[in-house]
Amino acid sequence: MKAEQRQELVELLRKAIYELTGNYYPDERMKILEYKLERLLKSMNVNADTPEGIISFFLKTPENRKLLIDLMTVPETRFFREKEQLDVLFDNLLKGRYSLEIASVGCSTGQEPYTLAMMMAKRGIGGKVVGMDINEEVLKKARSGVYKASELKDIPEDYRRFVEVKGSLLEIKPDIKSRVEFHQINLIDPATFRPFLCRFDVVFCRNVLIYFSGDSKRRALTNLRSALKRDGYLVISSTEILNREYYDLFEPVKEGRFFFYKKRETGDDKSPCG
Template sequence: MTERYGYTAQPRLQPQDYRDLCDFFLKASGIVLGEGKEYLVSSRLGRVLREQGLDSFAELLRELKGSRNPRLRTAVLDAITTNETFWFRDMAHFNLLTQTILPERATEPGAFRVWSAACSSGQEPYSLSMVGSDFRKKNPGYRRNLEITATDLSEQVLAEAAKGLYCGLSTVRGITPEQRRRYFIPRGDCFEVDPELRRVISFRKQNLMESFAGLGRFDVIFCRNVLIYFSATTKADVIARMAQSLKPKGYLLLGSTESLSDPKGRFEMITGQGGIAYRLK
């Protein structure tokens, strides 16, 4: 059965189809949707149905279970996991980075490596590159080069983030006109991140449910506002594996409303500049 909205036929999301889709997202990405997200799933996946020429959510599920269309699987995951973000979100974390973490780890060997996990449309890794660049200018004797690995589950989002081109509201949310002048190059009605800031960032696909071994080890991991979508068991597993991906005494930063699930006591809480970070013991 369909309901008519203007000239577009919107299939009805049946309760069993919703439960099956929730199970699919849990297994594929670790995301727990739960009750009350039917409208979000229906509206976001409704676009996928139209683009793929599918008549119902039941047909979509059959295609997903058949594993005959990997592009469809990617499109479905992209539709649900893509989230809005903005520049310098939770500024206290960036202050902690520049005033505590970078100075503390100044004498460590090799590059200063940062992992921006679930980086979405790229504002977080680019913000990290901006504060890192400013820190180097203010501390010319600092010898460690900055390397940022930015990952996300969505290939589409990563492709857009790698371009470093932002238009509309994405050029103003969280960033001042002065910062836009210093860090961006005007491109018509849009703005492109300075190539020097982009140079230190590598974008790559990473499912947080899968092994992190190929990423190497990091001085700092930013994993903010993503674990809230996971079950308690999955959250604890991800944090345990992130602990293994940190260098000795490395730091993990979570979202300002998130709590650390660390039953084995791997981390100690560090506070400062109005923010909280967790340092590996």
């Protein structure tokens, strides 16, 4: 394939990914997209030789679309990421709660949902954590609750009683696994959020919205808001900022040195929880 055709293919792929998932690859990440494209072409027997034909091949069946989505949504997570932020949330903002329903959106291989379940268990808080991701392959890994033993280094000493190391593997203990469930969702598709309408006290969506922009980001935030109970909180990474253009959906609340985002009530809101 000629250089100009390859460039056209990458541009068409960027557009297809955006339309499927809302994820936008800016120009500075196009090299990453090209690398992923090479992997995708090697993993599939593509019966096409033009940019338009190749993209049509990727999109023509649910199986092909799944392969495309799974490859393009690369997991990046670890246990107890930004622990100070989590401590402030549980010990200050949510102090005195005896039961919580929490969502972890973009949960990847499950370290964040299990972290939240451990923190709830340690504090005697009941309830459930729901991990959500668009990538079914990483959800399979998450449901297994089995990781590399080397990940023990990310778990503080006073939480290690919730896991068990067996040789080269680290396993989440059953009492923590029973607190967590996993579901496949598409962050820009309201239909996948309908089963979770008004369910959660807190929705985590850390280091995910940075891959969204414009209309897709507003659609994602609207769906996240729909999953929150009245007065529920959205949690993004401490390195992220929710711009003022979204303050019609969420109200910033500062606790310590961290900002959390409280579901804003609106007069024309049609959701049953407000």
